[in-house]
Amino acid sequence: MTEIFGYPLPVILGQLMLGLVNGSFYAMLSLGLAVIFGLLGVVNFAHGAFYMLGAFAAYIGLETLGINYWFALVLSPLVVGAFGIVLERLFLRHLYKLDPLYGLLLTFGLALIFEGVMRYFYGSSGSSYPVPDALQGVFNLGFMILPIYRAWVIVASITICLGTWFIIERTSLGATLRAATENPRLVQAFGINVPVIVMLTYGAGVGLAALAGVLSAPVIQVSPLMGSSLVVVVFAVVVIGGMGSILGAIVSGLALGMVEGATKVIYPEASNIVVFVIMAIVLVLRPAGLFGRE
Amino acid sequence: MQRSLLIFYIVLVLCGLVAPWLNIYPVYLMTFYSFAIFACAFNLLLGFGGMLSFGHAAYFGLGAYVTSWLTTAQHWGTVPAILAGMATAMLAGLAIGTLAIRRSGIYFAMITLALGQLVYFICLQAPFTGGENGIQGVPRGTLLGLVHLRSDYVMYYFVLALLVLVFLGIRRIVSSPFGQVLKAIRENEPRAISLGYDVNRYKLLVFVLSASIAGLGGSLKALVLGFATLTDVMQGNSGEVILMTLLGGAGTFLGPVVGSGIVVTLQDVLSDRVGSWVTVIIGAIFVLCVLAFRKGIVGEFLAWRQRRAARLRLAPAAAQASPAGQA
Numbered sequence: 127m128t129e130i131f132g133y134p135l136p137v138i139l140g141q142l143m144l145g146l147v148n149g150s151f152y153a154m155l156s157l158g159l160a161v162i163f164g165l166l167g168v169v170n171f172a173h174g175a176f177y178m179l180g181a182f183a184a185y186i187g188l189e190t191l192g193i194n195y196w197f198a199l200v201l202s203p204l205v206v207g208a209f210g211i212v213l214e215r216l217f218l219r220h221l222y223k224l225d226p227l228y229g230l231l232l233t234f235g236l237a238l239i240f241e242g243v244m245r246y247f248y249g250s251s252g253s254s255y256p257v258p259d260a261l262q263g264v265f266n267l268g269f270m271i272l273p274i275y276r277a278w279v280i281v282a283s284i285t286i287c288l289g290t291w292f293i294i295e296r297t298s299l300g301a302t303l304r305a306a307t308e309n310p311r312l313v314q315a316f317g318i319n320v321p322v323i324v325m326l327t328y329g330a331g332v333g334l335a336a337l338a339g340v341l342s343a344p345v346i347q348v349s350p351l352m353g354s355s356l357v358v359v360v361f362a363v364v365v366i367g368g369m370g371s372i373l374g375a376i377v378s379g380l381a382l383g384m385v386e387g388a389t390k391v392i393y394p395e396a397s398n399i400v401v402f403v404i405m406a407i408v409l410v411l412r413p414a415g416l417f418g419r420e
Numbered sequence: 421m422q423r424s425l426l427i428f429y430i431v432l433v434l435c436g437l438v439a440p441w442l443n444i445y446p447v448y449l450m451t452f453y454s455f456a457i458f459a460c461a462f463n464l465l466l467g468f469g470g471m472l473s474f475g476h477a478a479y480f481g482l483g484a485y486v487t488s489w490l491t492t493a494q495h496w497g498t499v500p501a502i503l504a505g506m507a508t509a510m511l512a513g514l515a516i517g518t519l520a521i522r523r524s525g526i527y528f529a530m531i532t533l534a535l536g537q538l539v540y541f542i543c544l545q546a547p548f549t550g551g552e553n554g555i556q557g558v559p560r561g562t563l564l565g566l567v568h569l570r571s572d573y574v575m576y577y578f579v580l581a582l583l584v585l586v587f588l589g590i591r592r593i594v595s596s597p598f599g600q601v602l603k604a605i606r607e608n609e610p611r612a613i614s615l616g617y618d619v620n621r622y623k624l625l626v627f628v629l630s631a632s633i634a635g636l637g638g639s640l641k642a643l644v645l646g647f648a649t650l651t652d653v654m655q656g657n658s659g660e661v662i663l664m665t666l667l668g669g670a671g672t673f674l675g676p677v678v679g680s681g682i683v684v685t686l687q688d689v690l691s692d693r694v695g696s697w698v699t700v701i702i703g704a705i706f707v708l709c710v711l712a713f714r715k716g717i718v719g720e721f722l723a724w725r726q727r728r729a730a731r732l733r734l735a736p737a738a739a740q741a742s743p744a745g746q747a
Contacts, residue, residue, distance in 0.1 A: 217707065230472075231709075232706070232710040235707040235710065236703065238659065238706065239699075242703060354655065359537075398541045402537060405531070405534055406519050413522040
């Protein structure tokens with residue numbers, strides 16, 4: 127059997143693939159965080175909770191109404207995104223003129239509320255969500271076995287990330303968005319309704335987190351606590367990548383997922399902390415982040 | 421210190437002295453005081469240093485773990501074990517602080533959160549922490565071999581004395597020239613730099629101080645309750661200390677004490693009645709604090725007194741009205 131540094135190749139590739147799956151979630155979440163922070167100046171601590179709610183929306187939809195995976199993929203982000211918009215109107219918009227730390231604290235409180243409520247109804251242990259029929263089975267690539275669903279997650283999320291990047295960087299809607307990030311008052315003076323853009327952006331960012339939640343539902347256990355540990359890693363990813371850059375968020379998300387996967391093969395004990403260690407190293411060498419500017 | 425404020429403090433300390441004899445469970449009071457020390461330490465960093473750390477549970481937890489391990493497995497005395505717990509928290513604060521002060525504002529918060537999580541994972545996997553079980557049956561030992569701390573009442577006065585010491589110590593730090601420079605940095609960092617202050621050294625020093633005092637809070641909590649577990653180092657604990665400080669009033673001296681009293685009492689009263697709704701209630705208080713009263717209870721009270729004093733000063737009849745002091 128082929129070996130690299132004494133580890134069998136299929137094991138390495140399998141873990142790298144798993145890492146890439148996790149990395150796609152990091153990428154989608156840090157992308158949403160970056161977009162929301164750019165326009166609202168709010169670090170959305172509830173991002174992990176929205177990811178969890180997205181997965182739960184799919185799970186509840188399937189259990190109670192029999193909504194299948196493909197519809198959940200569309201409906202869950204819409205429902206959770208709409209919920210995010212309601213929260214933006216009710217709470218967040220009061221904080222835009224204040225120190226960004228208040229936004230962080232408010233969304234932290236919201237995250238606690240969502241987690242507590244879901245834990246009351248569904249307990250702390252996870253429930254499993256079935257892989258849709260069309261994506262069951264594996265590809266046998268000869269040198270490794272690749273479950274179809276994992277391949278689908280990676281392809282789907284990279285497509286979504288690049289699509290978001292395209293909308294923001296290459297369309298006129300994105301240009302308006304970027305202009306509103308730079309100078310909201312001037313954009314308002316051109317007759318564009320900036321508060322509505324802000325509201326929809328928050329909804330879109332939250333929807334993106336929910337979409338990541340639906341994609342992740344069949345690969346991990348759907349549980350109320352699935353978001354709270356993830357959001358910390360995503361924060362570290364954002365610090366490493368630098369919050370200013372969309373592509374930076376995507377690339378560092380995917381790369382760190384793979385590094386985590388590789389660590390699981392080489393030194394499993396450190397796989398939980400490797401992202402934080404990398405963050406510490408980046409802070410020493412390039413405090414603004416790999417893609418950030420200051 | 422104003423005379424009226426001094427009298428107020430003396431009354432508070434007297435209340436503390438008689439409290440265990442008023443049919444209030446001493447262990448509950450001691451838990452409250454341990455968290456009050458933790459919150460005072462956190463407030464030193466947030467309220468007076470202007471830095472929001474989202475990973476302060478790391479220092480609290482390290483203090484708790486190191487003290488517990490030294491007293492149970494290594495049979496150290498209580499006081500050396502507490503000092504070692506504080507020293508460990510201080511070293512962790514030095515390492516994490518050095519990294520975190522390279523960024524400010526929300527990045528600072530995210531970095532401290534991530535590094536706090538790093539400490540959590542280390543505690544989860546390190547051989548001496550007992551993993552998921554934690555360290556149980558921590559003995560309270562003696563106070564330098566003189567007095568046994570087994571009795572709740574003796575232990576109570578020990579913890580109360582330390583809380584008073586921490587409280588006065590922080591007042592002293594804040595009113596010292598060092599504290600004044602900190603204030604200048606918080607208000608306008610570029611200006612402080614241009615005045616020639618080595619801003620990063622000041623920030624690091626207050627971070628390390630805060631971490632060591634947080635470690636003291638953790639050590640005491642472990643001795644009072646007799647265990648150190650993963651809950652002490654978890655993200656949720658970092659959130660709670662933020663809430664205590666925010667609810668009581670960040671940047672006021674008494675705020676963290678008031679806030680920790682409320683949060684500890686809430687948890688004590690609610691946890692067996694409403695179960696997992698405690699998290700929801702804590703989250704709701706967070707939202708309420710941020711939206712409705714950002715100054716916190718003590719902060720709002722001081723602001724109210726200041727407004728009233730200003731009104732009285734305008735009225736000619738009230739020429740003798742005293743200016744508002746700081747509680």
